[in-house]
Amino acid sequence: MSLTSLAHLGELSAGQWDALVPAGQPFLRHAFLSALEDSGTLGPHSGWQSEHLLWRDTQGTLLAAIPGYRKSHSYGEYVFDHAWADACYRAGIDYYPKWLGAAPFSPVGGRRLLGDPQAAGQLLQALPDYLEQHDLSGAHINFTDDRDNQLLAETSPWLHRLGCQYHWHNRGYRDFQDFLDTLTSRKRKQMRKEREQVAAQGFDFVWYHGGQISEAQWDFIYACYANTYQVRGRMPYLTRPFFSLLAERMPEDIRVVMALQQGQPVAMALSLVSGDTFYGRYWGCLAEFDRLHFETCFYQGMDYAIAHGLTRFDAGAQGEHKLIRGFEPVLTDSWHYLRHPGLRSAVANFLEQERAGVRAWASEARDALPYRQA
Structure with a gap:
């Protein structure tokens, strides 16, 4: 040996x-x-x-x-x-x-x-x-x-x-409302209000698999990702070529949701899906919008997990704010x-x-x- x-x-x-x-x-x-x-x-x-x-x-x-x-x-x-x-x-x-x-x-x-x-x-x-x-x-x-x-x-x-960490578990929910029905009245109203506030700003959300994403869209995805570091005065860990190589080598695992306002993309969240788990990874936006982060990173992922029968949503490290949205320690x-x-x-x-x-x-x-x- x-x-x-x-x-x-x-x-x-x-x-x-x-x-x-x-x-x-x-x-x-x-x-x-x-x-x-x-x-x-x-x-x-x-x-x-x-x-x-x-x-x-x-x-x-x-x-x-x-x-x-x-x-x-x-x-x-x-x-x-x-x-x-x-x-x-x-x-x-x-x-x-x-x-x-x-x-x-x-x-x-x-x-x-x-x-x-x-x-x-x-x-x-x-x-x-x-x-x-x-x-x-x-x-x-x-x-x-x-x-x-x-x-x-x-x-x-x-x-x-x-x-x-804090993970969300899909306990066989029929839809997002079925999940909301398991919450206390106050928290249920809070989440519903957050989603309504995003909808009122005119946002639509479009999902893509890795093989559906063009290089121009990857440019946008990377710009959003890099901006989350640049606004804090830091350099991003990942390089732009990484995203293209990931799409080339494991497109079947990639899921990207883009937030569009008046038809123009302004934010995105990139995740990987494997087995029974939805892994939320990278998020970013080109401008600040009220409650858009929670909708794009969490509620859209919950919707996707419910619709596709995924039982666990791992949204990454830290973030005590996830607790009040149903992510468990x-x-x-x-x-x-x-x-x-x-x-x-x-x-x-x-x-x-x-x-x-x-x-x-x-x-x-x-x-x-x-x-x-x-």
Whole structure:
């Protein structure tokens, strides 16, 4: 058995990689990850250098893998360790470079330890030596699933961290009104009023699949996406070519809703659909309109999920405002291996307290949900 790294996913065939990826996880597919690399979104200039870890048998057969990246900062991860890096800086300890197992810029839960469980466990056991040989401060694996959690919990000394997101669940609703009927009177009126306010501004909404979108429309989609960063004085993570490559390589998973006013597009929300899940990803508009964000990003997605029998709507990280719109708190998991013993001890103490706080917050957050009590 051997642990090797891969600097470009294109060196491995899509068939080999995707054979390890469970169904319904589009952000781990060869098409998605290679589009990030081939579009120039990732690379040394971005602080995200691909370093996928592979575990092969003596015949060279690929048995397990982790999509991975050498990081020189902590942006775009959605599991925030800036305080750990700052503490290391003050103590004269190098925190970067570090290694991250993740789907870049995608805070979506799922499998990270790909392939055969036994082989994935062996890869984990070999990882500390790899970190030492390559002078990496540690390894971090974000947004893992239950199988990953079990493997990592059995491999000392990985540290467990909890987070909280908000997901909406389609409980067999016939239509949006059927969903509204499950809410308290006040919240039901609030959502109905929000939708009426958007309609009163003359908006229409048109849905597209990936294969239906022209390059001119992708230009508009990217302009909207980039504007969400530019208004905050930041550069967007994704490049324009990424969107064209994504449309070329996995059009069947892409859904875009465009908001039109007097026939002209002014906003959009791009999502991926896979299995039973609607993944809301990127939103943007060219001008500010009252309540348009909630309609385009949330209510349109709910409508789509209901109409197409999708049972879960994952709208991404953060956003307590989702609670009052029916998105329920969901705990997320990440795992951290830190080589420096002092740092590892301090972080372990912190995480023990943080886990209790996150669980308490998720429990309290349920009180803000708009659903009628039985």
